[in-house]
Amino acid sequence: MEGLILERLSKIGLAIMAVPKKKTSKSKRDKRKATWKHKAVVEARKALSLGKSILSGRSKFVYPTKDEDETEE
Numbered sequence: 001m002e003g004l005i006l007e008r009l010s011k012i013g014l015a016i017m018a019v020p021k022k023k024t025s026k027s028k029r030d031k032r033k034a035t036w037k038h039k040a041v042v043e044a045r046k047a048l049s050l051g052k053s054i055l056s057g058r059s060k061f062v063y064p065t066k067d068e069d070e071t072e073e
Contacts, residue, residue, distance in 0.1 A: 006016060053059040 009016065050059065050061075
């Protein structure tokens with residue numbers, strides 16, 4: 001019965017979406033947001049550090065430029 005209903009809904013173009021069983025608590029929501037934002041801060045620090053080291057000349061790693069890619073081939 002349920003399969004038949006889903007088949008008919010898909011034929012007319014209606015999408016079935018996942019629905020949460022319970023409301024997420026504010027503390028869980030806030031914890032997830034904090035984790036997500038913290039990851040962004042960490043990546044921004046890494047990028048800034050790499051940029052500073054490249055500018056100062058201390059960097060052992062540098063992203064290849066287009067000129068270097070063409071000469072290698």
